[in-house]
Amino acid sequence: MPRSVGRRSSATGSIERRSGCAACVLVNRSVFKDLDPESLEYLGAHRKRREYRPGQVVFAMGDSCGGLHCVSTGTVGLRRLDERGNSVLLRMAYPGDALGYCSMVQRRDHLTSCEALGPSHVCYLEQSTIDTLLSRRPALASQFLRYTTQELDKAYQAIFQNAVMSNRGRFVHLLTILAERHGTAHGDGSHTVTLPLGRRDLASMIGTRHETLSRIISRLEADGMARFSGRTVHIPSLTPLRADSEVAGHA
Amino acid sequence: MPRSVGRRSSATGSIERRSGCAACVLVNRSVFKDLDPESLEYLGAHRKRREYRPGQVVFAMGDSCGGLHCVSTGTVGLRRLDERGNSVLLRMAYPGDALGYCSMVQRRDHLTSCEALGPSHVCYLEQSTIDTLLSRRPALASQFLRYTTQELDKAYQAIFQNAVMSNRGRFVHLLTILAERHGTAHGDGSHTVTLPLGRRDLASMIGTRHETLSRIISRLEADGMARFSGRTVHIPSLTPLRADSEVAGHA
DNA sequence: CGGGGGTTTGAGTCCGTTCAAAATACGTGG
DNA sequence: CCACGTATTTTGAACGGACTCAAACCCCCG
Numbered sequence A, B: 001m002p003r004s005v006g007r008r009s010s011a012t013g014s015i016e017r018r019s020g021c022a023a024c025v026l027v028n029r030s031v032f033k034d035l036d037p038e039s040l041e042y043l044g045a046h047r048k049r050r051e052y053r054p055g056q057v058v059f060a061m062g063d064s065c066g067g068l069h070c071v072s073t074g075t076v077g078l079r080r081l082d083e084r085g086n087s088v089l090l091r092m093a094y095p096g097d098a099l100g101y102c103s104m105v106q107r108r109d110h111l112t113s114c115e116a117l118g119p120s121h122v123c124y125l126e127q128s129t130i131d132t133l134l135s136r137r138p139a140l141a142s143q144f145l146r147y148t149t150q151e152l153d154k155a156y157q158a159i160f161q162n163a164v165m166s167n168r169g170r171f172v173h174l175l176t177i178l179a180e181r182h183g184t185a186h187g188d189g190s191h192t193v194t195l196p197l198g199r200r201d202l203a204s205m206i207g208t209r210h211e212t213l214s215r216i217i218s219r220l221e222a223d224g225m226a227r228f229s230g231r232t233v234h235i236p237s238l239t240p241l242r243a244d245s246e247v248a249g250h251a
Numbered sequence C: 001c002g003g004g005g006g007t008t009t010g011a012g013t014c015c016g017t018t019c020a021a022a023a024t025a026c027g028t029g030g
Numbered sequence D: 001c002c003a004c005g006t007a008t009t010t011t012g013a014a015c016g017g018a019c020t021c022a023a024a025c026c027c028c029c030g
Helices: A022-027 A037-046 A101-106 A127-136 A138-164 A167-182 A199-205 A210-222 A238-247 B022-027 B037-046 B101-105 B127-136 B138-164 B167-182 B199-205 B210-222 B238-247
Strands: A048-052 A057-059 A067-073 A076-081 A087-093 A113-116 A120-126 A183-185 A191-194 A227-229 A232-235 B048-052 B057-059 B067-073 B076-081 B087-093 B113-116 B120-126 B183-185 B191-194 B227-229 B232-235
Touching: A022 A037, A037 A120, A037 A127, A067 A101, A067 A127, A087 A199, A087 B138, A101 A138, A101 B138, A120 A127, A127 A138, A138 A167, A138 B087, A138 B101, A138 B138, A167 A183, A167 A191, A167 A199, A167 A210, A167 A232, A167 A238, A199 A210, A210 A227, B022 B037, B037 B120, B037 B127, B067 B101, B067 B127, B087 B199, B101 B138, B120 B127, B127 B138, B138 B167, B167 B183, B167 B191, B167 B199, B167 B210, B167 B232, B167 B238, B199 B210, B210 B227
Parallel strands: none
Antiparallel strands: A048 A120, A057 A113, A067 A120, A076 A087, A076 A113, A183 A191, A191 A232, A227 A232, B048 B120, B057 B113, B067 B120, B076 B087, B076 B113, B183 B191, B191 B232, B227 B232
C-alpha cells in the first residue's frame, strides 16, 4: 500500500515546498487548476503521493478503482492487454494529467493498466475526496467535463489518423509529438529526443510489429530525416517530418 | 435554418404525443434520463426538433457550435474529413445519443460533421438552455461526465482493436455490432441486417479501402459466414463471426 | 435509353507479417 | 572491471495481404 510522503511540507523535492497540490496546480494545468485555495488545501491534505520507478505499475487492468490518480512528475503510460498477449500503449500522461477517471466516474474496475515510463510521482485521491469536492464546487465538474471532452477529441483524432495514414506516416507523426514533449531544441533547428519507450511500445502505438518499425526507422535514416541510437534520436529538422506526415497517404 | 416542429404537442408522430422530451427520455437512455419533470418540461419547451433525410447534414466541420444536438429517431453518423479528400466515419449515433457535446463544452467550432444515415429526427438545444439546466441541476453534469467517459472508453477500445486486429477481424467485429443494432433475428438464430452505410463508409470505419473491403466480403461469403446483397446481409449465425473476431490476429 | 454513382473484379507492385537467426544493449553477479 | 545471461533490437527470406490503377459491372434515376 502506498503511503510515504503524505502532507509533510518540509520534504526533499522543490515541489514539496508548498503544502498540498498547490505547487502541482500552479506549474501545470490540471483539472484542478481553477480551484480556490481552501479546496486546494483540502486536496493536498487528502492526497497520497508516491514515487514510481520506470516500469512500476500504478494500477492494473481489473483492479478495483477507488479513486483518481494524478501525475505529479515524470511520464506514465496507459496500456491495454488482451488474452493473447497483445499489448498496446494507448496514451501517455504527463504532469497534471488525470488517470483512471473513466473508471472512477463509472464506478467500475480499471479497463487499462498504468505504469511509469520514467521516474515519476503520482498522487492518489480517494473517491470520497473527489465526491466531497464535486459537491462543494460544482465548477469542478465542468473542468472534468472539459478534460474528458479534450481527451475524447484526441482519441477521435487518433482513430482518424490511424484510418487515413500509412505506418510510416503514423510513426513520423508520433515522432514529432514525442520530440515536442521529450526533445531539446538546438540553435540550428535540430532536435535531440530521448524516447521514453522501447521499440515494442512505439510499434504498438502505431498498430504494427516491432520488426516493421525497425525497417521504418532504417528508411527514415536512409532518407536523412533522423538518426536513431537506442532511445536517443537526433532530428536535423522537424519540417520535413511534418511534411511527410501530412502527405503520407495510405500506402 | 431549421425551424419546423418546435413545441407543438399535437403533431403527427407518436413521439409527439407527450410534450417535450419526456417521450424520448423514457424510451431511450439519454444523458437527460434522470432529470425531474420540471426540467424535462423546460427542455421540451426550448428544443428545436427537425427532420432529416438520408445524407442530409446536421452540422459540418468548422461550423460554429451554438449548442447541443440529440438524436430522437433514426441513425446519424459523425464524419471527419481532411484536405486530401479522405473521409472517415468515426461514430454512429442512435436515439438518445448526444452530438457535438465536445465542441459545446469547449466552446469551439465543430471538429466533425454530422449527417443523417437514414430518415432521422434530431433535436437542437441552445447552449444557454443547457447552461441554465446545468446550473439548476448539478446532477446533470455528472450524467454528462458519465456519458463522455463511456464514449472515451469506446474510443480507446476502438484504438486498441484497430492496433491488434486484422482488417478482416475488424470488419467482422463491426458486422456483429451492426447486426445487433440493425438486424432482425429469425427463429433459427440467423439474422438479416440492413446496413445503414455504403461500402466506402464501411471501409473507412475499419481503416481500409473499399476495394479491399469488397474482397473481404467475398471471402466471408466463400466461408459461408454471410451473404451480401447490396446493403442487405444475411448471417446464418453470429457465433462463428464472434469466434472469428476473437481469434483474428494481426495478419 | 443514357448517364452517374457506387460496387466488384483484375493485375501488378509494394508493404507488412511471420519465423528465424544474428547482433546489440543491459543488468547482475563474480 | 569484466564475464555472463537475458532481453531487446536489428536483419534476412519467404509468404500473404493490402494498395494502386484501371476497367467492367450494376443499379437507380432522370
